[in-house]
Every structure is written in C-alpha cells, then in structure tokens.
Amino acid sequence: MSAPSSLLIDRTATPIGELLLVADDDGALHAIDWTDHEDRLHRLLRLHHPGGCDLRPATDPGGLTRAMDAYFAGELAVIDRLPVRTGGTDFQRAVWAALRGIPCGSTVTYRELAALAGRPAAVRAAGHANGANPVSIVVPCHRVIGSAGALTGYGGGIERKGWLLDHEGAPRPGRPPNRFPYRSPD
Structure with a gap:
C-alpha cells in the first residue's frame, strides 16, 4: 500500500472520551484512537506509513465521524460497513x-x-x-x-x-x- 501524502483527522466526543478518526480522501479509515492516547495513534501511523504523511483537520471525513456517533448512540452495525485501509504485515x-x-x-x-x-x-x-x-x-x-x-x-x-x-x-x-x-x- 502506498502512503498518502496527507490524511484527514477529526475528533468526536463519546460517552467514554474523545475519539480521533484518521481517514484518507476516499473515506477509508486509517486509524482510530482516544485523544488520551494520541501519541500511540501517531506512532502507529508512522509505522503504517513509513514515508510519512501530514494530518489535515477535517469535519466528518467520508461520513465516518457521523457513523461513529451513530455507533455510540446504539446503531451498532454501522461499524461493519466502514471501509478500512491499513498497512501491516x-x-x-x-x-x-x-x-x-x-x-x-x-x-x-x-x-x-x-x-x-x-x-x-x-x-x-x-x-x-x-x-x-x-x-x-x-x-x-x-x-x-x-x-x-x-x-x-x-x-x-x-x-x-x-x-x-x-x-x-x-x-x-x-x-x-x-x-x-x-x-x-x-
């Protein structure tokens, strides 16, 4: 997988803490983590995108923030349909x-x-x-x-x-x- 030069990042409040969502321009998730673990999120992004990439603030990239809000509101199956794009072995x-x-x-x-x-x-x-x-x-x-x-x-x-x-x-x-x-x- 080639690393995008930039990814989109959004934040959303949940009942158990603020969540960070990182997506590409196509609306595929590259990372999700809690803001109190933001250092780990950046470390994992560097691991999966060794060429590096910039994070650009975005509002609801690809509808992903709205989907995660729906999950926390009880629409549990919404996460099954979300596209994911990661590196890894x-x-x-x-x-x-x-x-x-x-x-x-x-x-x-x-x-x-x-x-x-x-x-x-x-x-x-x-x-x-x-x-x-x-x-x-x-x-x-x-x-x-x-x-x-x-x-x-x-x-x-x-x-x-x-x-x-x-x-x-x-x-x-x-x-x-x-x-x-x-x-x-x-």
Missing part, C-alpha cells in the same frame, strides 16, 4: 480481518483469534497483532478476551473495553449484559 492483516468477522455482541479468546487468522499455534503473535491494530472499535480488538473470560489488554484501557462490550451486549462472566443508555458527552 500479511499476518497482522489476517488477524485484523478475523477481528472484523467477530459478530457484535460476541467475544473470542486470543487462541480462537489465532485460529480464525489461520495460524492456531500463533496465539502470542495474534495477541501482538491485535495490540498493533490502528483502527480501534471498527476493527473490534475489544472483542478479544482472556481464556478464562477476563478482560485483558486493550490500548484504550480496560474500563473502556468493558464499556464497549457492555454497549454491544456481549455476555461477560459474572456479569449480565448491560446496555448503557447513550448520554450526550456535553
């Missing part, structure tokens, strides 16, 4: 494709994720690829849990991971699904 892209295949309201273990990516013995590598995912939420790395059902490793924080799983109605051991009502982040 062949294995990382296989893991990220497997993540997109996990239905909303479901979870898988790291072992199951490795199998879904076609490399059942590569559990740790699948975990690393999951952690290197630049498009949080849309490539739903939050749907991966520990083998005993524990919430583990989410770059945005375990509290956000729990909120996202509850928002999507995913069952969690010892805790029934809890759909949080949308609250305006004002």
Whole structure:
C-alpha cells in the first residue's frame, strides 16, 4: 500500500472520551484512537506509513465521524460497513480481518483469534497483532478476551473495553449484559 501524502483527522466526543478518526480522501479509515492516547495513534501511523504523511483537520471525513456517533448512540452495525485501509504485515492483516468477522455482541479468546487468522499455534503473535491494530472499535480488538473470560489488554484501557462490550451486549462472566443508555458527552 502506498502512503498518502496527507490524511484527514477529526475528533468526536463519546460517552467514554474523545475519539480521533484518521481517514484518507476516499473515506477509508486509517486509524482510530482516544485523544488520551494520541501519541500511540501517531506512532502507529508512522509505522503504517513509513514515508510519512501530514494530518489535515477535517469535519466528518467520508461520513465516518457521523457513523461513529451513530455507533455510540446504539446503531451498532454501522461499524461493519466502514471501509478500512491499513498497512501491516500479511499476518497482522489476517488477524485484523478475523477481528472484523467477530459478530457484535460476541467475544473470542486470543487462541480462537489465532485460529480464525489461520495460524492456531500463533496465539502470542495474534495477541501482538491485535495490540498493533490502528483502527480501534471498527476493527473490534475489544472483542478479544482472556481464556478464562477476563478482560485483558486493550490500548484504550480496560474500563473502556468493558464499556464497549457492555454497549454491544456481549455476555461477560459474572456479569449480565448491560446496555448503557447513550448520554450526550456535553
């Protein structure tokens, strides 16, 4: 994938913090992260676009900000249709494709994720690829849990991971699904 010379960046408030969205002129997502993790977003962009690219402020590039707002308002399936364009190794892209295949309201273990990516013995590598995912939420790395059902490793924080799983109605051991009502982040 050739690196675009510039990408578009927008910010949107959510019930669990401000979200950054990075897209290209075609409306494909290149990165999503939380503003309190903006350094990681820039690091991942440099990794996936080694030639570098400028970030230009934009309002709702390709309708992506509006789509993420709809997701947080309860229209969960909207993220399934959003275009994503990332770099990464062949294995990382296989893991990220497997993540997109996990239905909303479901979870898988790291072992199951490795199998879904076609490399059942590569559990740790699948975990690393999951952690290197630049498009949080849309490539739903939050749907991966520990083998005993524990919430583990989410770059945005375990509290956000729990909120996202509850928002999507995913069952969690010892805790029934809890759909949080949308609250305006004002």
